Amino acid sequence: MIEFRDVSVTYPTGTKGLDGVSLTIPEGEFVVIVGLSGAGKSTLVRSINGLVPITGGSLQVGETDLSGIRRRSLRTLRSDIGMIFQGFNLVTRTSVMNNVLTGRLHSTSSLRSMLGWYSRADKEIAFDALERVGILEKAWVRASQLSGGQQQRVAIARALAQQPRVMLADEPVASLDPPTANAVMRDLQRINRELGITTVVNLHFLDLARRYGDRIIGMRAGKVVFDGTGAQADDAVFERIYGRSLTAEDVAAPGAPARAGTDAGAGTDAGAGADASTETGTGTRDGEPLDDAASTSPGSVQAAGTPRVASTPTDPAATP
C-alpha cells in the first residue's frame, strides 16, 4: 500500500511539483496518472521511490516512511520498486542480459557487480523476466540493436528482475508509436494481473488511461483534480484536468506527429514524434495495428486521423 498524506514537493528552484497530495493506492491496483506536462505526474511517481525527495507531508510505501529517509534504507526500498522510463534508460552499448541484470544489483555485492559476476540464480531470474515480456531470444543481443518497443520491454524485464512489489512507469509509451504503445501497456497490465504488482503509470493520453487503468488520477498544477474509474473520466473531467475542452489532437495516440503544434496540449514531449519514427520492425508481438484501429473506443479520435496509423500496414511489424 502506498499512502500520500498531504505530500508536497518544492524543487530547489522554487517550482512546486506536488501541492498537498493525499492518496491511497492499495496493493495490486493499476493506477494511471494523467495531466499536462508539468502538472506533477512525474514528480508524483518519482517521489514514490525517492528519486524526488518530498519536502512536506508524509509518504508511506509499504512499511517505509519516506520523509527524511537514510540512503541505505532508501536503497532497500528502491529494490522493492521497479521503474520504467520514457527514454528506456538502457545502456545501449551492452547486451540485453547485462541491462536486465541491473535489476539484480540490490542483491549483488559491489565486488561481484564490478566484475560482472552475477549468480546463476540471478541469471535465471533475468531470463524469466525476459521470457515474461517475450524477448528471451534477444538476451545476448546488444540493446542498441533493438527497436524502441523491444527496448522498452527490456526495461520492463529489468524492473521485473528486481522482483518488485511496486512498478512505476514514467511516460512509458511516449516515445513509441501507437501499436507498440498499446502492446507495452498490455504487457504492463498483464504483469499487474498475473503477479499482483501494484502499478503506477504516467500517461499523457486520456484514452490510453481509460483503456488500461483500473483507476485514473488526474493532476493539475501539483494537485489531484480527479480520482476515479475510467468510465467516470468523461469530457467534463477532461476539462478539469486539461483546463479546456477535448479536441481531436488531445486523444491522438502518442507518437502522432500532429501533436507538435498544440500549445497547451496534453503534453508535448519533443521526443514523442521524433522517436516514433525510429520504431520499425518491433518484433512479432507488436504486430497488431489493425486491431487497434478497429478497437478505437467511441468518442476517441485516436488513429483515424493520424497519418502514422494510416501508414502502419506497411510497417514490417504489421505483417507477421
Add this chain to the structure above:
Amino acid sequence: MTAPTQAHDGATGAITRAPRKPAPTAFTVIGLAAVLLITLWAGAGIDFTLAPLIHDLTRGEEVLRQFVPNWSFLGRDAVITASLTTLYMAIISSVIGCAVAMVVALLASKVSAPNAVVYQVAKAVMSAVRSLPDVAYGLLFVAFVGTGALGGMAALIMFNIGVAAKLTAESIDAVDPGPIEAVEAAGGNRIQRAFTAIIPQVAPNYFSYCFYVFELNLRASLVIGVVGGGGIGQTIMTELARFNYDNISAVIVLFIVVVFVLDRVSRAIRRRLT
C-alpha cells in the same frame, strides 16, 4: 517602399535603408589587440628573429653534415636494449596510468563523484597533475629513485594520469544520465552505478584514450630519457655529450620510423573502438 528614392531620403526613408555594417564586437577588437600585444611582447622576450635562417643556414649545414646516420650503431646490444626498454616503459606506464586515470576521472566528474567536496578536490588534483610538464616529473622521480627506467616510468605514469583523466572525466560528464537513474531506481549503490551504468558507456572512448596515451608515451619517453629516465632517450643524451651526431641521427631515424608505424597501428585500433 514605394519609390526607390525614398530609400535614400535621410529623414523619412531611414527604415528601408540597408542596415549599416555592425562594428566588430568589443570581444573581437580587444581580442585582436591582445593577440598583437602579446605577440610583440613574446617576440621581444625571446629575441625573435629569422635572420639566422639566412645567415647561419650554412652553419647548420655544417652541423647537419655530421648527421649522416651511422646505421651500424643500431645493431649494438645497448641500443637494442634501450629501444626495448622504451617500448616496455611505454606499455607499463600506459596500463598503470590509465587504470589510475579512470579512478581519478570517476571522482572528478559531477556525474560520478560521491559528493561535491570529493569532486572539487579531485578536479584540483587533476589540474595540478596536468600542469607539470613531463620533464619536471622526469627530473623529480629520477632524483627520487636514481637514473633508470623506474623513475622514467613513474614520470610517464603521472603524465598519463594528467592526460587520460581529463579526457575520461569529460566523457563521463557527457554520458546519458538515463541508465544512471535506472540503476539508482533499482537500488544500486555508487560503485554499482559506476560499473554498470557509467563505465560501459564511456568504455570505447576510454580505451581509445588509453591507446592515445600509449602513442604519447613513445614520444614522451624520449624526453624522460634525456633527463635520465632510461630508454632510448638516455642513449641519445649520452651520444650527444660525445658529439656522436652520426649515431644520434641513426637512432632518430629508427625512432621516427617506429613511432610512425606504432602510431598507425594504434590509430587503426582506436578507429575500431569508437
Add this chain to the structure above:
Amino acid sequence: MTVDTPITPAPAGAGKPARPAPPSKVRKTVGMLLLAAVLLLAFTQVDARWERLPAFITEAPGYVALMTQGVLSNPVVDPNADYWLAAINAMIESIQMAWIGTLIGAAISFPLSFLAASNIAPAPVVFVTRQVLNIIRAIPELILAVAVMMPIFGFGPLAGAIALGVGSVGTLGKLSSEAIESVDTGPIEAVSASGARKMQVLRWAVVPQVLPEIVAFWLYRFEINIRAGAILGALGAGGIGSLLSALFNVRAWDRIGITLVTIIVITIIVDQISARVRSRIIFGDTKVRVMEPAEVH
C-alpha cells in the same frame, strides 16, 4: 511467438524455453591473455632496477619535506623573494616561447589543413599532405630542436620557439583538416552556385564555419606547448626547463619546490584564461566548457 498471447508463468518442472547460450567469450579471453602476456613480458624484461622501488617511500618523503619547507618559508625575505622571481621570470619566458611557437605552428598548419581536407583538395594532394603531417607528428619537438633548430639558431629560446612551432604543425594540421572536412556543405553549395571561385568559396563558406574551432585548437596547442617547451629548456633553450634542470643538478630542493609550485599556479591560470577564451570563441559564452579534442598533444 504468436501475437499477444498472454505468457503465463511456466508451471514448475515443466520445460521452460531453452535459455539462449551466451555469446562465445573466446575472443575476449584471448585478448585478455594477450594483454597479460605483453604486460608480463614488459614487467620482467624492462631494465628498471625494481629494487629501488622502496625509495619512493623511504627517500621521496624527505625530499618532499624539503620542497615544502622552501614553499612555506617567508617569500618576501631574501633570498626567497629572488627564488620566486626567478621562477616566475623563467615561466614567463616559457610562455613567450610557447606563444611564438604556437603562432608559427598556426601559420604553417592553416594552409596545410586545407590541402589535407578531402572535401577541398584533390585526393593525391590530400594523401601527400596527410603523410607529411603524420611524419611531423611522429618527430618529437626534442629531436627537431636538437637536430635541426639548434644548429641553425643556436641554443636559446628562439630555437625552442621554432622547434615548438614546427612540432605543432602535425597535430594542428590534422585537427584543423578534420574540422574542415566536417563543415556543413550547404553554404559551400550556395556560394559555389553563385559562381564563386574556389578561393572565394573557401573564404566565404568554409573559413567562417571552421575558424572558431581552429582558433580553439591553437589555444589548446598553446597550453600544450607551454609544457612541451620545458624539455627544450632542459637542453638549453631557456625558460622554466633550463631553471629546473639547473636546480636539479645542484639538488636545491627548496628552490625546486618553489619552482614547481610556480609552474603549477601559472599554468593553471593560463589554462583557465585559455579555456574561457575558447568557450567565448566557440559558444559566445565563457561559462560553457569546450570539450578537449583528443590528440591535441
